[in-house]
Amino acid sequence: MSSGGSSYGDIHRYEPARESTAAAIAIVLLTVVEVVFVSLFVYGLMSSWASTEFGNMFAGALLAMIFIDLAFILLLYRKEFLPDVMIVKKRRRKWEDLYVREEDKDGVEVDTGDLTETIKQAVYPYYKK
Numbered sequence: 001m002s003s004g005g006s007s008y009g010d011i012h013r014y015e016p017a018r019e020s021t022a023a024a025i026a027i028v029l030l031t032v033v034e035v036v037f038v039s040l041f042v043y044g045l046m047s048s049w050a051s052t053e054f055g056n057m058f059a060g061a062l063l064a065m066i067f068i069d070l071a072f073i074l075l076l077y078r079k080e081f082l083p084d085v086m087i088v089k090k091r092r093r094k095w096e097d098l099y100v101r102e103e104d105k106d107g108v109e110v111d112t113g114d115l116t117e118t119i120k121q122a123v124y125p126y127y128k129k
Helices: 021-046 051-080 113-123
Strands: 011-015 084-087
Touching: 021 051
Parallel strands: none
Antiparallel strands: 011 084
8 A cells, every 4th residue: 555645754655564373373482482591591590500611601502592582573573563664755965964054065164263163163063153
């Protein structure tokens, strides 16, 4: 579904999310696995696994698995349950990204009369004259 509007902020394209049941079940199962990994990691911290060589490596591997599992949960959620929306944005020119007016894009000469005002204008982009 798309709209014909081309003004700033109009929705150009909107595709609803698929919201599949298989993805919801996968997210629930991955969340259960995440809870198991977190509980094992907390148990390892409480029982001082970090004092042994292999316990420290096991705790590090558990921490890595926690973040990898969380990444898969977020990936599935974003892909299956968030709509794809494209919004019309204002196109900006190169000098607008630097907060410089078009007529000042080539720069200004340094005036020796009031050097502090020139430096303030160069450093602070929103400085009022």
